[in-house]
Amino acid sequence: MSSFLSDAVADAPALLIRQAQDAPTPRVAIARAGAPLPMLAAMEATQANMMVPLFTGERDMIQAEADKLGWDISPYEIINTTGEIEAGNAAAMACGEGRADVLMKGQLHTDVFMRAAVSRDAGLRTGKRFVHIFHITTPDGSGSITISDAAVNVHPNIDTRKDATREVVDLLHKIGNPRPKVAFLSATESPIEAVPSSTEGRELRDWAIENIRDADFSGPLAFDLIMSPKAVQDKKLTGDPVAGQADAIIVPDIVSGNALFKSFVYLSGGCAGGIVMGAKVPILLTSRADPAAARLSSIALGAIVAAG
Template sequence: MKRENKTFDELQVGDTAELRRVCTADDLFVFATASGNHNPMHLPGYDLDNDGRKDEVTAPAMWVGSLISAVLGNILPGAGTLYRSQTLDFHARAKAGDDLVVRVRLSQKRPDGTVVFATTVHREEPVELLLSGEAVVAAPQVKLTYEEQDIPGLLVQRHRHFDALVARAEPLAPLTVAVVAPEEPNSLGGALLAARHTLITPILVGSRAKIEAAAKECGESLDGVEILDVADHTAASNMAVDLVADGRAGAVMKGHLHTDELLRAVLRKERGLRTGRRLTHIFVMDVPGLPHPLLVTDAAINIQPDLVTKIDIVQNAIDLAISLGIAQPKVGVLSAVETVNPQIASSVDAALLSKMAERGQIVGGMVDGPLAMDNAIDIAAARTKGIVSPVAGRAEVLVVPNLDAGNMLAKQLTYVSHAEGAGLVMGAKVPIILTSRADSAQARLASCAVAAIHQARIAGEAEARDA
């Protein structure tokens, strides 16, 4: 957009300009980051007036005031304007979602080259004065006509898909979860955080002394939480699986122990949790900028899966995606190429999985492959390659060739694209919540939400069949 400023000589008393702006939740995150003001009154997700609503977000008054500078610096007088002073009187509060109108009116020209503007900010609907004041600025002395700068965009590292999953899981009956060896602050804190959000009812299985020490370290209370004192990790894993076998728990959660110790108990022949389907790991990734969660599988269990294992990998991912609200998941089976090359085994497997889905051997989703990463998730890349498919460019599930590729992809999304990943193992009788010591509290919370939502769907379908 071409812009032109007004110099001091061109300005006339009575000149006016206005700017319209919608206040969004992302604006408030950006302002909190830039200003350092993290007052929860101004951030989504808090219910500070205890009315049960978390969507009534009050915009910081200084963010509203800062909009005046956008009119002065961009429109009137425009480029070259420098502030001398600004008064602000706040009459009402803006909230996320409000349509705001920012106006300035030139009221005085001074001999020293400064000018005075009356400034206001109104809410458009319902009409209400939010702010009034007076700005004194040094007006431009040099005439400038210029193209408005294409400044770099900002990526708000906000995980709205996980927020939605947690909100969806909170009204459900809490899922009773056997938490194995939550003997350090991260694993214990994640379970207790999920309990506070009413996602789970934890049964802590491990060394009582270590669990209590971890609770003290992270300032958590264990009041009302059941603890089964088992010092040995193998014994703790077996006891957690026994709780599921006995009907006391509906999921298992990994704490501070090795994954293989837990899975040995899950896969034992007596009182294990086998179903006849392979255990497979699924990351549910919340990637900023993507309009949907992205499922990546298998990144943690099956090292070099053969075709038979990949069938279960795909089917487990489809089942979980359906639980998360994706009616017909679009599954992209990844390879280095998007055409079948007999020299690249993953491309052959991908083509076979796609055909098996067409023939009903894999059900519930649309499966296509081989697809390279670009044309699996980017519609423009798919069109450039001439790929015509309901999956290409729109994949909601990515099936990787092996564990190396899956682990690298998930960690690239996490550390380069600022994604959060919830981890779940499918294929057992109940979900297995698999978290890492490096996981954030948000990732642990989302993992519990995903497990609770999936298990609620499975339970609901079982009740419907029994009825």
């Protein structure tokens, strides 16, 4: 094992869990729920009063997994379907029709799940772009960082990153940060024509300052200047309102976002809750590699956002 890897085991952030428990309990449609990880997450979140499940998928598989957990699911609706596509469509339709408040990925491929979510038949489109946000907390829960977009948009254009910035600020407001500090990532703090993310970072910063209230913005910023107060002092950026103390990072592409998210998780032991914003309901795009704490964190985010 690489010496850079952390063996810290993060818990789901207690403040986020409590906030979700204080919110109205959402109905969560789980697309193809009949597998160990989604059923365990559903049971734990239901028992923690963070959700009421609506299961889609093969009824016998769902029941078998519940039986393994000793969980009585007779009070909850099961929509019996066959295969990934039917399960994804049924869960997305339940949300579009107002029978569920949050859409959650179970045991199906991400492309199938997202195709169901963006289908016009599902009724989840709002005219906004769908953007993914990771809210990552430190193992002891003392700090956090938010990243968009690390999972959905491969090469987000300026308009998509503007939507991502709005959604990140809105999410951070909802979870209790009254004035988040948002950085636009590049490889330099100066706009350089040869580095498109740097000139775009400056454009996005200027736009955000003019158009989004109750937040501070800076860009372009290299990663050291986003995270390290010492780097900020060494490079004489101490007057910057975000440098060295960012709450959120807007990335220029999925590669940098994905690498950052996994670095925080695998190198520092962070707990990453993920949510897709911009649809009629929050969408939880969980992964087969997600530990239980990350799944609970994602469900908590969904409950908070669904509460408005």
